[in-house]
Amino acid sequence: MIYYPEYLQPKTLEELFKELPKNKKIYYLAGGTDLLNYLRDELVDKKNSCFVDLSKIKELVFINETNKNIEIGSMVSFNILQENNLVKKHFPAITSMCKTFSTPIISNRATIGGNIANASPSGDSLPVLYTLNTKIEIKNFSQTRIEDIDKIFVGPKKTNFKNGDLITKLIIPKQVLQKGFSIIGIFKKVGGRKSHIISKASIAISAISKSDYIKKINVAVGAVAPTVLKINTISEILNNKKLNKKLVKDSVEEIKKVISPIDDFRSTANYRKEVVSSLFLESISELFKFNFYD
Amino acid sequence: MKKKITFYLNNEKVVVKCHPLKTLLKVLREDLNHTEVKNGCEQGECGACTVIIEDEDKKSFATNSCLVAIGQVEGKKIVTIKGLNKEKELHPIQKSFIDEGAVQCGFCTPGLILVTKSLLDNNPNPTDEEIKYAISGNLCRCTGYIKIFAAIKKAIKLVKKIRNSKKI
Numbered sequence: 038m039i040y041y042p043e044y045l046q047p048k049t050l051e052e053l054f055k056e057l058p059k060n061k062k063i064y065y066l067a068g069g070t071d072l073l074n075y076l077r078d079e080l081v082d083k084k085n086s087c088f089v090d091l092s093k094i095k096e097l098v099f100i101n102e103t104n105k106n107i108e109i110g111s112m113v114s115f116n117i118l119q120e121n122n123l124v125k126k127h128f129p130a131i132t133s134m135c136k137t138f139s140t141p142i143i144s145n146r147a148t149i150g151g152n153i154a155n156a157s158p159s160g161d162s163l164p165v166l167y168t169l170n171t172k173i174e175i176k177n178f179s180q181t182r183i184e185d186i187d188k189i190f191v192g193p194k195k196t197n198f199k200n201g202d203l204i205t206k207l208i209i210p211k212q213v214l215q216k217g218f219s220i221i222g223i224f225k226k227v228g229g230r231k232s233h234i235i236s237k238a239s240i241a242i243s244a245i246s247k248s249d250y251i252k253k254i255n256v257a258v259g260a261v262a263p264t265v266l267k268i269n270t271i272s273e274i275l276n277n278k279k280l281n282k283k284l285v286k287d288s289v290e291e292i293k294k295v296i297s298p299i300d301d302f303r304s305t306a307n308y309r310k311e312v313v314s315s316l317f318l319e320s321i322s323e324l325f326k327f328n329f330y331d
Numbered sequence: 332m333k334k335k336i337t338f339y340l341n342n343e344k345v346v347v348k349c350h351p352l353k354t355l356l357k358v359l360r361e362d363l364n365h366t367e368v369k370n371g372c373e374q375g376e377c378g379a380c381t382v383i384i385e386d387e388d389k390k391s392f393a394t395n396s397c398l399v400a401i402g403q404v405e406g407k408k409i410v411t412i413k414g415l416n417k418e419k420e421l422h423p424i425q426k427s428f429i430d431e432g433a434v435q436c437g438f439c440t441p442g443l444i445l446v447t448k449s450l451l452d453n454n455p456n457p458t459d460e461e462i463k464y465a466i467s468g469n470l471c472r473c474t475g476y477i478k479i480f481a482a483i484k485k486a487i488k489l490v491k492k493i494r495n496s497k498k499i
Contacts, residue, residue, distance in 0.1 A: 041350040044352055070395075070398045077354075142469070146395075
């Protein structure tokens with residue numbers, strides 16, 4: 038007989054924290070596109086775990102605009118995110134990422150909260166959220182805390198979460214734009230096929246610019262270190278500058294300095310090191326409509 | 332911990348008694364004998380097990396049934412390939428796939444027809460790029476996709492023709 042973990046399906050957050058068992062490892066079931074694979078592959082200690090299905094909790098599905106931020110509920114799926122106009126307007130890098138995220142039929146179920154909680158260094162949403170200085174709201178029983186996204190990951194597939202911690206929403210600051218400036222953003226990755234790519238390497242860029250003048254830029258890379266990395270030194274090089282080939286070359290050197298890619302079943306360290314630099318050149322060329330390759 | 336779960340399968344109400352974490356794919360095949368839903372990879376890679384799910388708020392989408400827990404389906408409507416034809420009359424998408432020879436071994440066909448149905452329900456005039464994107468989660472190892480693509484182009488015309496004739 039196949040053994041299954043305990044299962045709860047609360048309808049509200051209040052109900053969830055009332056029912057949550059204290060003596061079991063809690064797995065929140067969101068879209069299930071990763072977690073059900075772990076269950077099938079016997080990677081879950083079924084006897085001592087409880088799966089808490091979030092699919093009936095309507096209060097986790099929303100995209101709202103506040104004075105300073107856009108707030109996104111953790112149960113928002115990638116297809117909803119891809120079509121959302123607030124997201125398109127304020128965070129083009131998110132929209133760019135959604136277009137290449139997994140497959141469309143998985144995007145229909147997979148959620149942004151699940152992608153964060155899974156904590157894979159190749160999780161596609163993560164580098165993008167790093168470039169946008171995203172904050173994450175986490176609830177556990179009566180406590181609520183807010184953390185910067187780059188503080189919650191401690192290693193591949195590892196977060197600093199305590200048992201029962203639930204991601205409830207993402208808080209992403211809107212950018213104030215001076216006249217003539219616009220917000221631009223992009224996400225690129227390399228993998229084995231065009232669709233359904235689990236990244237061998239990925240890059241996200243978000244910037245405020247006017248033609249080739251950069252007011253502010255953030256660059257983050259995925260799958261080339263134990264966690265996603267935001268490369269602050271590139272921001273220091275490029276902020277408040279007119280873009281040129283020398284600056285772009287210096288930026289590539291910064292990427293090579295901070296990454297620590299590995300050999301694994303998906304790719305090799307050497308390949309990742311080369312390809313992530315190319316991804317940066319390709320992305321910056323596309324964003325600023327100039328060929329920075331040569 | 333078995334639970335009674337009620338949902339609608341091809342417009343008929345069904346009740347199953349099983350663990351809510353059993354996948355929709357397994358429930359359809361093992362408990363309900365709906366073997367038209369194919370088990371390819373069982374990990375969301377191939378799309379052979381695609382079904383259409385309609386939410387309580389009437390939004391419908393295609394997805395991999397191997398990655399859906401049956402507990403999450405409670406109260407929802409599920410459409411498999413068996414739900415498309417009206418008795419002996421095939422759905423225009425099914426006809427187009429036959430006409431264009433888009434079926435070889437047939438294992439990917441239910442999934443591909445269902446993603447096409449979902450695409451055309453939401454977007455009756457997809458561009459070539461939108462078609463390619465829509466089917467990108469469904470693998471076919473026989474046809475090389477050319478005939479599948481042609482079948483979808485044909486289906487768009489057929490579906491439109493039928494819709495227009497119904498308007499009159």
